[in-house]
Amino acid sequence: MERIARFEKVSKERFILDHKELFKDAGDAEAHEAYSRVSIPKRATKGSAGYDLITPVDVCLRPGEGLRIPTGIRVRMRADYCMLIVPRSGLGSRFRFQLDNTVGVIDSDYYGSANEGHIFVPMRNDSRDGKDVNIKAGTAFAQCIFMSYGITEDDETIEERNGGFGSTG
Numbered sequence: 001m002e003r004i005a006r007f008e009k010v011s012k013e014r015f016i017l018d019h020k021e022l023f024k025d026a027g028d029a030e031a032h033e034a035y036s037r038v039s040i041p042k043r044a045t046k047g048s049a050g051y052d053l054i055t056p057v058d059v060c061l062r063p064g065e066g067l068r069i070p071t072g073i074r075v076r077m078r079a080d081y082c083m084l085i086v087p088r089s090g091l092g093s094r095f096r097f098q099l100d101n102t103v104g105v106i107d108s109d110y111y112g113s114a115n116e117g118h119i120f121v122p123m124r125n126d127s128r129d130g131k132d133v134n135i136k137a138g139t140a141f142a143q144c145i146f147m148s149y150g151i152t153e154d155d156e157t158i159e160e161r162n163g164g165f166g167s168t169g
Contacts, residue, residue, distance in 0.1 A: 005077035005146055007040045007051070010116045015072045018118055022070060023057075037137050038072030041144060050143030053085070053121060059135040066100055066124035069141065074117035077146065079108045085121055085144045096126040097133050099142070106144070109160065 009015075012035050019031040034056045041051035056072050075083055085104030087097060100122035111117040121142050125133040135141050151157075 004081050004148075005075050005083070007073050007075050009038050009040070009072055010074050010118045014116045014118055015070065018070050018115070018120075019057075022068060034070075034137070035072060039138070040073065050086070050145050052088070052140035053119075053142040053144060055135055055139055055141050056137055058137050059123070059133065059141065061097075061123070061125035061133045063125050063127040063130055063132070066122060068120040068122045071119045071121060073119055074111055075106060075119070075144075076111045076117075077108050080150075081146050081148050082107055083144050083146050085119075085142055087123070087142050088140060094131075096128065097141070098124055098126055100124050104142075104144075 010018075012032075015035045015038065016028070016031040019026060019034055023030070037054075037056040039054040039056070041053055043049075043051055053071055053073075055069050057069065059067060059069060061067060077083065083106040085099065085106065087099060104121060106119060110119075123141065125131075127133070
């Protein structure tokens with residue numbers, strides 16, 4: 001297996017700033033506690049393709065509600081790779097807990113963004129059975145898979161990234 005990436009925690013300052021922006025009523029102590037629960041993604045078995053993303057915050061969503069979950073991580077990867085984020089199959093099938101954007105794509109140049117490449121995962125409870133989704137901090141909620149990709153022979157893109165959701169147009 002070729003090794004092409006490395007997960008890292010974002011700085012404590014970055015995480016706390018983002019946590020306070022997402023959770024307006026949260027105090028410093030809550031943000032610090034959430035940062036202490038940030039976990040580097042790991043594969044469950046040696047044959048797993050996906051690395052489990054762990055939520056550092058409790059998630060409680062009623063049907064129809066969504067939340068951008070701050071993971072507290074970033075990933076440095078080879079330029080010819082991207083990382084796809086998909087829901088874990090158990091949560092998806094039991095609760096229709098899914099990504100708002102269906103599949104998350106983390107580009108290799110996101111690592112150097114102004115927000116340190118902090119990965120957020122926009123999840124939604126799309127339950128049609130009226131079930132709440134409750135996920136405790138420290139629980140795997142999504143998975144990420146690395147994929148290589150190619151570009152066209154006439155590609156001349158020179159623009160550089162400096163942001164996340166919607167930053168490239």
